[in-house]
Amino acid sequence: MKIYVIGIGPGNMEDITPRAIKAIESSEVIVGYSTYQELISPLTAGKEIVSSGMTREIERCRAALGYALAGKITAVISSGDAGVYGMASPVYEVCAGHPEVDIEVIPGVTAACSGAAAVGAPLTHDFAVISLSDRLTPWEVIEKRLRLAAEGDFVICLYNPSSKKRSGYLRRACECVLGYKKPETLCACAENVGREGGSFRLYSLEELMDIEVNMFTTVFIGNENTKEINGRIVTPRGYKV
Amino acid sequence: MKIYVIGIGPGNMEDITPRAIKAIESSEVIVGYSTYQELISPLTAGKEIVSSGMTREIERCRAALGYALAGKITAVISSGDAGVYGMASPVYEVCAGHPEVDIEVIPGVTAACSGAAAVGAPLTHDFAVISLSDRLTPWEVIEKRLRLAAEGDFVICLYNPSSKKRSGYLRRACECVLGYKKPETLCACAENVGREGGSFRLYSLEELMDIEVNMFTTVFIGNENTKEINGRIVTPRGYKV
Numbered sequence: 001m002k003i004y005v006i007g008i009g010p011g012n013m014e015d016i017t018p019r020a021i022k023a024i025e026s027s028e029v030i031v032g033y034s035t036y037q038e039l040i041s042p043l044t045a046g047k048e049i050v051s052s053g054m055t056r057e058i059e060r061c062r063a064a065l066g067y068a069l070a071g072k073i074t075a076v077i078s079s080g081d082a083g084v085y086g087m088a089s090p091v092y093e094v095c096a097g098h099p100e101v102d103i104e105v106i107p108g109v110t111a112a113c114s115g116a117a118a119v120g121a122p123l124t125h126d127f128a129v130i131s132l133s134d135r136l137t138p139w140e141v142i143e144k145r146l147r148l149a150a151e152g153d154f155v156i157c158l159y160n161p162s163s164k165k166r167s168g169y170l171r172r173a174c175e176c177v178l179g180y181k182k183p184e185t186l187c188a189c190a191e192n193v194g195r196e197g198g199s200f201r202l203y204s205l206e207e208l209m210d211i212e213v214n215m216f217t218t219v220f221i222g223n224e225n226t227k228e229i230n231g232r233i234v235t236p237r238g239y240k241v
Numbered sequence: 242m243k244i245y246v247i248g249i250g251p252g253n254m255e256d257i258t259p260r261a262i263k264a265i266e267s268s269e270v271i272v273g274y275s276t277y278q279e280l281i282s283p284l285t286a287g288k289e290i291v292s293s294g295m296t297r298e299i300e301r302c303r304a305a306l307g308y309a310l311a312g313k314i315t316a317v318i319s320s321g322d323a324g325v326y327g328m329a330s331p332v333y334e335v336c337a338g339h340p341e342v343d344i345e346v347i348p349g350v351t352a353a354c355s356g357a358a359a360v361g362a363p364l365t366h367d368f369a370v371i372s373l374s375d376r377l378t379p380w381e382v383i384e385k386r387l388r389l390a391a392e393g394d395f396v397i398c399l400y401n402p403s404s405k406k407r408s409g410y411l412r413r414a415c416e417c418v419l420g421y422k423k424p425e426t427l428c429a430c431a432e433n434v435g436r437e438g439g440s441f442r443l444y445s446l447e448e449l450m451d452i453e454v455n456m457f458t459t460v461f462i463g464n465e466n467t468k469e470i471n472g473r474i475v476t477p478r479g480y481k482v
Binding site for chain 1: 246248250251254255256257258259260263298299322323324325326327329330331332333334335336337340344346347348349350351354355357358359361362363364365366367368369370371372377378382383385386389390392393394395470471473475476477478479480481482
């Protein structure tokens with residue numbers, strides 16, 4: 001009994017690994033949010049497709065477990081990497097009472113890495129990844145982490161910086177960070193990386209406060225050494241160049 | 242004039258993206274540490290190969306710039322993702338005076354993600370990535386970041402936890418973290434992920450202090466909710482399961 005939990009990368013057939021493609025091809029049932037199902041539709045013709053809306057994660061995991069227990073090789077798909085705010089942990093949790101189900105997580109290119117590549121090289125030193133979604137995490141915890149990451153001069157990568165129900169969260173995050181990082185700290189936003197209309201822009205931390213972002217934006221806040229080189233954001237590793 | 246900076250993933254042909262393969266195939270010169278050259282040798286027959294030892298990063302970047310300025314399409318390769326402690330930033334820095342050189346970073350599966358997939362799902366909540374190498378970063382900065390990340394109850398992923406010249410660093414790191422995280426905090430080590438002899442093991446934070454690691458080990462230190470499920474390490478996202 002087998003469940004693959006597969007990170008499909010940023011959302012095109014060029015950034016998905018051969019291991020992920022093989023796992024999808026060998027699966028009989030593909031479980032995942034409908035947007036991601038569309039992205040991999042070239043691979044899933046003829047397979048049983050189980051889609052559900054964005055916030056039905058546990059429902060999808062239970063469905064996957066049901067198919068696996070019925071003997072079908074089942075794939076649960078996440079965008080990016082399934083282990084970074086993705087489906088890997090809920091699948092393990094739902095399958096906790098079923099050691100007979102073999103769970104295999106197939107890693108992918110997460111938004112921190114695909115976004116970083118688009119904007120330059122912001123993550124070439126110690127960094128913290130923080131989600132601004134307070135759907136499952138109290139905002140006070142998010143604020144505390146933002147402050148501590150800023151105090152440590154980590155480069156900060158923000159996932160889920162905004163959504164329809166949450167506006168102004170990026171501004172609040174910047175306010176936390178501004179207690180420790182300078183207003184001129186170099187930042188960048190990457191949007192729809194690896195998909196049509198992908199774009200990026202550089203900002204100062206002060207400018208970043210007023211930027212409109214959405215759930216497809218990945219935000220990078222540099223450390224004290226992060227600088228602009230030829231229109232990109234670069235965090236030096238520390239070499240004498 | 243073109244330089245690709247390519248993350249080749251953990252080190253086998255199954256976890257390298259089609260985009261990375263195409264970029265390598267379209268390059269005339271492949272610059273990189275010799276171990277990584279071997280990993281992608283099926284793709285580079287007939288190309289000009291420029292290898293050098295582990296610590297010659299700037300030398301390799303200068304060589305790449307030279308080839309690019311001479312009109313050759315050049316690839317600089319990193320294991321994992323080139324943007325995470327990889328060659329992306331030094332390539333930008335060395336090319337700072339040459340806006341005519343088009344640098345394209347091709348993202349890959351970084352050790353945090355491939356290691357996480359091997360040990361379970363440790364990174365499904367906010368996490369900090371910290372390198373224990375003090376070759377380019379003062380140890381005091383590393384210690385400060387360890388303490389702040391632990392205080393924020395981030396999951397912590399350690400790169401470069403040891404090397405021939407540095408032993409005892411993981412123990413020192415654990416001592417910093419133990420000021421904030423409980424001794425029974427669940428941890429894991431992944432070794433040689435995606436390569437022959439790949440393995441992993443789970444530990445408590447207290448046990449982790451005495452573990453022998455090497456430069457091919459990726460270390461994960463959980464948050465207060467991280468738990469063991471069916472022999473793997475899992476950080477819940479916060480769903481009611």
